[in-house]
Amino acid sequence: MDKRVALTQSLAIFALCVGVVLPGYAFAQAADVPYVPTPMAVVEAMLNIAKVGPDDFVIDLGSGDGRIVIAAAKKYGARGFGVDLDGALVSQARREAARQGVTERVAFHARNLFITDIDQATVLTSYLFPRVNMQLRPRIFGELRPGTRIVSHEFDFGNWKPDAHVHVPVPGKPYGPPASEVYLWIVPANAAGTWQWRSAVDGALIECELTLDQTFQMLEGSARAGGKPARIQSATLNGNEVLVVLVAEVNGHELRQELSGRIEGDTIRGKSRAAGADSDWQATRVVRGKINIDA
Numbered sequence: 001m002d003k004r005v006a007l008t009q010s011l012a013i014f015a016l017c018v019g020v021v022l023p024g025y026a027f028a029q030a031a032d033v034p035y036v037p038t039p040m041a042v043v044e045a046m047l048n049i050a051k052v053g054p055d056d057f058v059i060d061l062g063s064g065d066g067r068i069v070i071a072a073a074k075k076y077g078a079r080g081f082g083v084d085l086d087g088a089l090v091s092q093a094r095r096e097a098a099r100q101g102v103t104e105r106v107a108f109h110a111r112n113l114f115i116t117d118i119d120q121a122t123v124l125t126s127y128l129f130p131r132v133n134m135q136l137r138p139r140i141f142g143e144l145r146p147g148t149r150i151v152s153h154e155f156d157f158g159n160w161k162p163d164a165h166v167h168v169p170v171p172g173k174p175y176g177p178p179a180s181e182v183y184l185w186i187v188p189a190n191a192a193g194t195w196q197w198r199s200a201v202d203g204a205l206i207e208c209e210l211t212l213d214q215t216f217q218m219l220e221g222s223a224r225a226g227g228k229p230a231r232i233q234s235a236t237l238n239g240n241e242v243l244v245v246l247v248a249e250v251n252g253h254e255l256r257q258e259l260s261g262r263i264e265g266d267t268i269r270g271k272s273r274a275a276g277a278d279s280d281w282q283a284t285r286v287v288r289g290k291i292n293i294d295a
């Protein structure tokens with residue numbers, strides 16, 4: 001075989017192997033989503049819905065010209081970084097960050113979003129196709145701290161119901177209808193399992209138990225108080241903050257308990273409000289459950 005043909009074939013096989021074996025590398029990958037910049041009015045709505053502030057670390061996956069991270073730093077004093085496969089866009093974002101005087105607080109990397117560490121984020125932003133969001137979903141639950149806000153322009157995360165949503169009119173939008181959707185999700189703590197505590201009722205302590213099933217941030221389950229079934233009137237979770245309203249029959253009368261607290265590992269510490277009186281509330285998890293994210 002001609003030496004040049006052999007060399008070309010070897011290079012082709014090498015390139016194929018690199019593309020298959022190391023798909024994370026920017027040079028081996030085509031963009032999963034084309035570059036379309038988020039209109040500035042929508043960037044503003046995204047930062048607002050997440051209530052971005054100076055303590056936040058914003059990561060934009062597929063950051064384009066860097067506008068989301070730059071606006072978060074410039075207007076709200078946040079820090080953060082963006083990653084994009086397109087080196088020219090990364091250079092443009094760096095130049096723009098310098099022009100806007102925020103280079104101390106932001107960085108842009110030519111990197112595949114699928115191999116980007118995201119655990120530093122307190123706010124994760126994206127304008128990516130649903131297919132890409134769905135690939136990221138297990139990482140959001142596995143790698144991000146409870147309370148981290150996820151903000152997406154236009155596309156959702158399948159059956160993970162958003163915690164908030166705004167419709168943003170964009171007159172003169174250069175593509176599609178003259179409006180955009182902005183969605184917010186808050187990464188929930190794991191509240192699943194069985195929790196126990198004691199409540200003071202009529203001068204005596206009664207044993208209470210709450211068993212929670214969790215799908216994303218949604219809670220349902222069953223409860224007992226004083227050895228009898230109790231009704232869960234509502235149960236909500238916002239990051240680490242849990243709020244449960246229980247209605248139980250104790251000593252022949254209906255007792256409504258409003259329990260609010262913060263989940264830290266297998267302990268909830270907070271307040272219990274019953275019959276108009278507040279007291280400290282501490283519950284301990286005796287059986288740990290799993291968040292269902294495959295629903």
Ligand SMILES: C[S@@+](CC[C@H](N)C(=O)[O-])C[C@H]1O[C@@H](n2cnc3c(N)ncnc32)[C@H](O)[C@@H]1O
Binds near residue numbers: 064066086
């Ligand atoms: C729709 S644009 C959004 C740009 C920017 N986030 C904004 O909202 O203005 C999507 C960006 O993701 C980048 N991208 C696509 N696939 C990527 C990947 N696997 N890793 C990193 N960036 C990617 C594209 O180059 C493009 O700049």
